[in-house]
Amino acid sequence: MAEPSLAVRRKSRPGSVSKRSRAPVQPSAVCSPVARKRMSSGGEGPPAETPCSNESEEDMFGDHDSFYGNDSLLAEVDDIEKKYLQDKNTNIKVAGEIIIGNQSGIHQKKQDHFSNSENMVVFKADKEDAFQMNDNDPVDSNQELTESTLDDLPSSQLLYFEKMGELSSGSRTSPVSERRNKCVNFSLDKIRSPSFCPDTEHRNRPTDFSSDSKCDLFKTESLKDHLKSAMTGNAKAQTLQVSKTKQLKEAVLSEEICVARKTIESSSVDIGPFYGLPSKVKDLFRQFRGIETLYEWQHDCLMLESLQQRKNLIYSLPTSGGKTLVAEIIILQELLCRQKDVLMILPYVAIVQEKVRGLSSFGIELDFLVEEYAGSKGRFPPIKRRIKKSLYIATIEKGHALVNSLIETERIDDLGLVVVDELHMLGEGSRGATLEITLAKILYTSKNTQIIGMSATLNNVGDLQKFLQAEYYTNNFRPVELKEYVKIRDSIYAVDSKTENGFTFSRLLNFKYSSNLEKADPDHIIALVTEVIPKYSCLIFCPTKKNCENVASMLCKYLKKEFRAHREKEKQDLIKNLENIGNGSVCPILKQTIPFGIAYHHSGLTNDERKSIEEAYSTGVLCLLACTATLAAGVNLPARRVILRAPYVANDFLKKNQYKQMIGRAGRAGIDSAGESILIVQEKDKHLVQDLVNSPLENCYSSLLLELTKGMQSLLLSLVGLKIAVTHEEVNNFMCSTLLGIQQQLLSKEKSLTEIIKDGLENLIEKGLLKGRICEKDHNSKCTLTITPLGKATYKGSIDLAYCNLLYRDLKKGLEGLILESNLHLLYLATPYDMTSNYSPDWMIYLKQNVDSAVVNRLYLSFVLYTLLKETNIWSVSEKFNMSRGYVQNLLNSAASFASCVLHFSEELEEFWVYKALLTELTKKLTYCVKAELTPLMEVAGVLEARAKQLYNAGYKTLAHLANANPETLVKMIEHLSRRQAKQIVSSAKMLLSEKAEALQEEVEELLKVPTDIPGTC
């Protein structure tokens, strides 16, 4: 199943109820920026497919999906254009009117369209509202542009209207021009400024407005240009005050990139100013990351001959070794010098969002796009960009879907590089299987895509090297020394692999416990933590969630009162902040522990709470977190000391990989100057722990067989579906190159790989997902297999094969009597199947009857979702249903992901066309589940509900507001917002805005392209 997550592209903005936002419907006209300004809709706008109904500035770049699916807008652009071209005498002012008027035409049309679809109630309200507005506030579409209207306009649109004005009045300078000279000049400069290499194709793109013939402005080419430049200008409008120095710097950067690109192309030994990259990149690492020089190993690794030759590479270094920086430099080389797109795969949604935030500022400075693929965010296939290159940052699941879509559209070669962080995840269950499938497909279909994998915990590197056809680099470097200890009774032993039993006595723990305290804290956790806190920070990994809470509570019961004094005010602020997040409620345990600088951290917290707690811990307001393994991998939090409460995760004894990842959180470079770990061991576990610390890391094995429906079967299905391999023989060939193929003798002793494949294919045929015959004899192994529509829907929707038939039946049944009075029925269909098996509703009446518990469980969970959408308050819903708020949050995230999967599933089956419209909207509702006005802000990576509320209340109401915000002002206006966070929010917003503008631009370009095969033309 898709990973829990947040977010699809944003939906229509609700309306600011402003009256100016309504305009009478004008037939036959085109959306213009001005019209949008005037007519931003009120109320909960129609669904995303109606770009022109979202008339506000940020909606210019509204939902990608919506614009993409909206042929009507551009069809009408086309019509208008044709009409215009027929009438050569049409004057410029009329052209302007046409453009203004049609906006509302489309608006009306779309509303009508949706009156037949799911959002009846919303639509009615919208329409009534619209009529009211029309009565009360008629807006004449022909009215002249007033100064106040112009005040709000982005510079690019001003430029457009100024050009209109100039043309209509000969050489006369328009008032608009006078008032906005500065912006306009800037826009022109920006549009004209060469980007990167002067010899690239885009330099010659027709973006220059100083055309020789002014009449040309309204030929097909130039209307296209206007739309393009209007949107480009909008995206760039945030940097109105551009200085000469800045322009000069940009020119230098372009030049340097150009040299770097040429250097790389000529594969000369000269590595350019900074590993083939412009020296600006080095400055950016200094500025954004505080990195002055590279570690020696980082330099050596980047200079590897294999890397220069673009060979695949696996590199392995201890935790906190600085692996990310090397990957980032290689990524930038690919984006800037080789001009190819890059996919970066990270293990969790939160880490993806963190990375998007962190790299957006690089994207803005260096002119590439950063696109988020996590949860329900991401577009398949991605938009084909002609100029800027894209860095896709994805979770494992979304990375797989992205690669599928690129293979399907024959664009996989656009992907120059794939970077996989935490490569050891290949061995971890269904996610490992998905990662293996993704990499195997890339290796098989694109010989030019380079693969880089990194990890701190690899053992059987040989297998992985074979699988990835990769070179290997390793080093033991860790910038901050990590000292490992175990504690048995009151003695601390250093882990020492040179001694026989693996430990050497280090010291006795120094503490004086009363008998009461000894009972409450038999493992002496208080003694261990008070050696470091509050001056330094400490993480305690606990086996269970409950245990985290208990440890946190126990600690503050016995800690001295002095601990309360440390950063008292900030801790009170944190509690207040949590209260706001919980709409007045705050967890009683946190309320009790935070004054001592202590909190628990596990999946039972909401995303917002987790983020606040992490931030408070990072800045030292909290000095101790009692956490589960959720904080173990890849995170950069300060910890002088990491304590492992017990060598268990839930009931399972700790694995070496887990142990290494957990202790690796101590002593992070740049944050701590020292680090140590202490594993608390009971006498009975002593021998097991000796084995643990002395044993090598676990091997990484293919999960394709263990995870049958999400692994092997899913792979076979998509191989045929994507036409990567369509005969038994081809499938065999493919499978030999997987990690399973390499480890087959180890993993399946009874059956050969060929037999496994044969069984798998037969099973898919039986399930009705594939068609064709699998024959025993070799000479028949060339029979072609084809995918059925259900099979295609299943792999396109990333639906677990265990549920695809059930999902089909449920959707089919839904068609017979879909109840759309509320969204409950739809929610039922979007409730993830895999969440129903591990939940038993507290619902005695139904359980006493002999009903299908799977159905009842699903229905119960859909009630929870239904209440959530109504109340948009996780706290009250969790109380009402007696579930933990973390579980409710997880349910919501999973449902958003699953809804988008079901949407893609339905898109492939004609009979389910109606679900497309219904589920698009539902997915958005589930993704954000907040008051509609907050959704534009929550689209920005890492802005969660609480932050969005703060920003909204402070007047930052749209994406454009955020993109143009001054970080310093943000810090002053928003409580608990650090300068670094403010900068990241602004950068992410800028990146998103620019990405949306680019997307629209590409769409327009594509749609207005004159086909080369028009009948009757040669």
Ligand SMILES: Nc1ncnc2c1ncn2[C@@H]1O[C@H](COP(=O)(O)OP(=O)(O)OP(=O)(O)O)[C@@H](O)[C@H]1O
């Ligand atoms: N050359 C450098 N100089 C100073 N600090 C550095 C350098 N390289 C990396 N760092 C810092 O070291 C810290 C750890 O780096 P990073 O997150 O890349 O570790 P990692 O090897 O990925 O560890 P893990 O396996 O735990 O994820 C980061 O804060 C990073 O900014």
Ligand SMILES: [Mg+2]
């Ligand atoms: Mg890392």
